[in-house]
Amino acid sequence: EAQVTQNPRYLITVTGKKLTVTCSQNMNHEYMSWYRQDPGLGLRQIYYSMNVEVTDKGDVPEGYKVSRKEKRNFPLILESPSPNQTSLYFCASSTGTGDYGYTFGSGTRLTVV
Amino acid sequence: QKEVEQDPGPLSVPEGAIVSLNCTYSNSAFQYFMWYRQYSRKGPELLMYTYSSGNKEDGRFTAQVDKSSKYISLFIRDSQPSDSATYLCAIVTPGAGSYQLTFGKGTKLSVIP
Numbered sequence: 001e002a003q004v005t006q007n008p009r010y011l012i013t014v015t016g017k018k019l020t021v022t023c024s025q026n027m028n029h030e031y032m033s034w035y036r037q038d039p040g041l042g043l044r045q046i047y048y049s050m051n052v053e054v055t056d057k058g059d060v061p062e063g064y065k066v067s068r069k070e071k072r073n074f075p076l077i078l079e080s081p082s083p084n085q086t087s088l089y090f091c092a093s094s095t096g097t098g099d100y101g102y103t104f105g106s107g108t109r110l111t112v113v
Numbered sequence: 114q115k116e117v118e119q120d121p122g123p124l125s126v127p128e129g130a131i132v133s134l135n136c137t138y139s140n141s142a143f144q145y146f147m148w149y150r151q152y153s154r155k156g157p158e159l160l161m162y163t164y165s166s167g168n169k170e171d172g173r174f175t176a177q178v179d180k181s182s183k184y185i186s187l188f189i190r191d192s193q194p195s196d197s198a199t200y201l202c203a204i205v206t207p208g209a210g211s212y213q214l215t216f217g218k219g220t221k222l223s224v225i226p
Contacts, residue, residue: 004156033214040121042218043157043201090156100145100205100214104156 002027006091006105013081013112021076021108023091029103031096032074033058034066036087037107043090049074050096081112116140119202119217128226132189136202136217139183143215145205146178148187151219152198160200161187192224 004025013019025032033048035058045058049068063085065077074093078085088109092102119136126132134148145164149157161176163169169176177186185204189196202217 040218043216045214092156101147101159101162102157102214104158106156107154 002103004091004093004103004105006089006108008108009106010109011111013110015082015112016080019078019081019110021078021089021091021110023074023076023105024072025074025091025093025103026072027093027095027103028071029093029095030071031094032068033092033094033102034064034074034076035090035092036060037090038087046076046089078110081110083112086110086112117202117204117215117217120220121218123221123223125223125225126192128192128194128224130192130224132187132192132196132222132224134187134189134200134202134220134222136185136204137183138185138204138215140204140206141180141183142206143183143204146176146185147203147205148174148176149201149203149216150198151201157201192222194224194226197223 007022030051034046035043037043044060046064047066049055055066090107091105094102117138147162148160150160151157163176166178166180173190175188199219199221201219204215206213
């Protein structure tokens, strides 16, 4: 089944403790992206990647890192999480050309206390 | 003015009603228009996609784009309780080797049996 898989689905952590949210897609998509979704603010792009080793900032990149060492994986790294990063996070992938539609993962609900 | 405006609702309609969901946008460079549906605790899923002015139909769903007014709509005929979800418009601006996807904040729809 074509899908984007995120792990974990739920995570509670403490301020300052480094964490990684994994994302993997099995559709051979070139384009991958991370979004956060907050009430009243909608979906906001954190980082995106057009291909292996090519990443760029989205609208809200502060406090986040990403890497794209393999085409299928695009982990999101929070080096020192803070409470304002409590949010619902989505990874998404797309072919990047022609059809611009994204396939989204099921989301990771992160709480930073 | 925000790039994509969408009334957050909530919108509550009786089963069988015709639903109209709308977005306005400000950037005339936007070229591709999508509607996503997001069920509670799930990732958004692509519902419809169009790049031209006019109507596009898919079953009970019709997407309408008016580029002269910078206005896009999604109509749902014979609405069902299973249509209860948040609907997000998304607009694409292609760029050199990449593209930017801008989401509306979403309209929450409830279809009452």
